[in-house]
Amino acid sequence: MSLISEKTIERLILYRGLLLQANHESESGIYSHQLGRMAGFTPAQVRRDLMQVGYTGSPARGYDIAKLIQSISALVDPAEKREIALAGIGSIGRAILAYFQGRSSLLEITAAFDTDPEKTDRVIHGCRCYPVDRLSEIILARGIRTGILCVPSGAAQSVTDAFVAGGVRGILNYAPTRLIVPPDVYVENRDMIMAVEKVVYFSGPRTGQRKETG
Amino acid sequence: MSLISEKTIERLILYRGLLLQANHESESGIYSHQLGRMAGFTPAQVRRDLMQVGYTGSPARGYDIAKLIQSISALVDPAEKREIALAGIGSIGRAILAYFQGRSSLLEITAAFDTDPEKTDRVIHGCRCYPVDRLSEIILARGIRTGILCVPSGAAQSVTDAFVAGGVRGILNYAPTRLIVPPDVYVENRDMIMAVEKVVYFSGPRTGQRKETG
Numbered sequence: 001m002s003l004i005s006e007k008t009i010e011r012l013i014l015y016r017g018l019l020l021q022a023n024h025e026s027e028s029g030i031y032s033h034q035l036g037r038m039a040g041f042t043p044a045q046v047r048r049d050l051m052q053v054g055y056t057g058s059p060a061r062g063y064d065i066a067k068l069i070q071s072i073s074a075l076v077d078p079a080e081k082r083e084i085a086l087a088g089i090g091s092i093g094r095a096i097l098a099y100f101q102g103r104s105s106l107l108e109i110t111a112a113f114d115t116d117p118e119k120t121d122r123v124i125h126g127c128r129c130y131p132v133d134r135l136s137e138i139i140l141a142r143g144i145r146t147g148i149l150c151v152p153s154g155a156a157q158s159v160t161d162a163f164v165a166g167g168v169r170g171i172l173n174y175a176p177t178r179l180i181v182p183p184d185v186y187v188e189n190r191d192m193i194m195a196v197e198k199v200v201y202f203s204g205p206r207t208g209q210r211k212e213t214g
Numbered sequence: 215m216s217l218i219s220e221k222t223i224e225r226l227i228l229y230r231g232l233l234l235q236a237n238h239e240s241e242s243g244i245y246s247h248q249l250g251r252m253a254g255f256t257p258a259q260v261r262r263d264l265m266q267v268g269y270t271g272s273p274a275r276g277y278d279i280a281k282l283i284q285s286i287s288a289l290v291d292p293a294e295k296r297e298i299a300l301a302g303i304g305s306i307g308r309a310i311l312a313y314f315q316g317r318s319s320l321l322e323i324t325a326a327f328d329t330d331p332e333k334t335d336r337v338i339h340g341c342r343c344y345p346v347d348r349l350s351e352i353i354l355a356r357g358i359r360t361g362i363l364c365v366p367s368g369a370a371q372s373v374t375d376a377f378v379a380g381g382v383r384g385i386l387n388y389a390p391t392r393l394i395v396p397p398d399v400y401v402e403n404r405d406m407i408m409a410v411e412k413v414v415y416f417s418g419p420r421t422g423q424r425k426e427t428g
Contacts (some may be wrong), residue, residue: 006416013411021367021391038392076415084410095309099406107410146417148410153235170417172409177235178252186416188409192313195386195402196298196321196362197227201290202220202400203360203384 004052009076011049014039016072019065031062082107085139085168087159088150089114089129092174092192096148097125109148111138115155132159136166146170153177218266223290225263228253230286233279245276296321299358299382301373302365303328303343306388306406310362311339323362325352329369346373353380360384367391 018038022030032043032050039046050056050063055071057063086093086109093112100109113132114120120131130138139147147163149156149171156175163171170186173179176194179187232252236244246257246264253260264270264277269285271277300307300323307326314323327346328334334345344352353361361377363370363385370389377385384400387393390408393401 006412009415010408010412013408013415017390017405017408018392040392076411078414078418082414082418084414091309091312095305096406098305100410103407104410107407107414145419146410146414168417170413170415172413176231178232178254186413188413190404190409191231192310193317193321194224194227194231195404196314196318196360197290198220198224199384199386199400199402200292200296200298200321200360201223201227201384203382204292204296205359 004075008049008052011039011041011045012053012072012076015046015049016069016076019069019072022065028065029062030065030068032057034062077106081105082146083110083142083144084108084146084148085110085135085144085163085166086112086127086148086150087114087132087135087163088152088155088175089116089119089124090150090152093148093150094124096150096174097127101126111142111144113138113159132162135159135162139163139166139168144168146172148172148174149179150174218289222263222266225253225255225259226267226286226290229260229263230283230290233283233286236279242279243276244279244282246271248276291320295319296360297324297356297358298322298360298362299324299349299353299377299380300326300341300362300364301328301346301349301377302363302369302389303330303333303338304364304366307362307364308338310364310388311341315340325356325358327352327373346376349373349376350380353377353382358382360386362386362388363393364388 015035032046036043036046053071053075055068084107086096089112097109097112109127112127112129113135114129115132120129122129145168147168149159151159153175156177156179160179160181164181164185169184173187173189176191181187229249246260250257250260267285267289269282298321300310303326311323311326323341326341326343327349328343329346334343336343359382361382363373365373367389370391370393374393374395378395378399383398387401387403390405395401
């Protein structure tokens, strides 16, 4: 596999999401300028990205949507069903469990962890919940490599360490803190307060600051 | 005010979040290389960003943390308390209401909207809920300029249009779709499935693809 940057992967995943929607509208072909407009990128950027998945399309009819979805999926999807662990069954953790349930055929949150005995040893939104002190043991036994972190910031680093000890190599971090991880562990930070602060800044009465679309 | 890019604002908000944590640990000064390491940027990038808030620090003692937090806040925070509207009181919407409650003194979600009569005309996590057909009217009357979108993708565009008609100029979009908005409306997209897909890709068995930290 060639070297593909994080930003390219992010755009490819976005294109696929948009194409899956477009697909529902009985269109069979799409041009780079159309996809670019939907995604907020230039047609040249779209063509460069799609060249990386090895699908170039025809100038006359554009890209075949179904084939393009297939090509992107072949690149970005895991070869088989992938289990995901979630730590922190508070309001955000529960919402993610509920939101994920049945939404993806390839990705499934199969183990959730919390310190609160009221929340463990039961099933919440289809997911079995365990005490957090069994985290490393359970994810190691199951070969889980992806974790979603929804614990309070005070617990974020210790749970991260348990994720890493259990073999996790990618963390989606909803805790409002930065995590210290080994160089081969990927972290995507998604703090909600910081996201709102940013949107509030750009929705405020403008005094000349530059605006970009997200 | 000078022109400050979206990426700079995002980094400044991150620095402030990190500094607020560092502040708790009884440190009074911080160097650009320390802040850079915490945030995942170079010391030069940190210094460039902090020059934009007009606070340069002393080479010997680094930046004064309290003053730096103050300087960043003066730039990125609204001048007064800002109301935020939320549409879609499903699992994600409820989680955001719960998470936000009391967490910020300047930002408050003061109106939530849904189509389900079971969820409206009551208070959920401290926030008054209304029928979605009153959205434009209510946010216009209150001067609300920021919206959080948590509705299913099928309703996302129509609720976006109602936000925009009511005067919203910034939208935090948790719906798995791209929104069509006028050029003066800022959108930050936060689809959870795409975020997980990306993290799963980077946590998979590596076959040589480039890895970056998030």
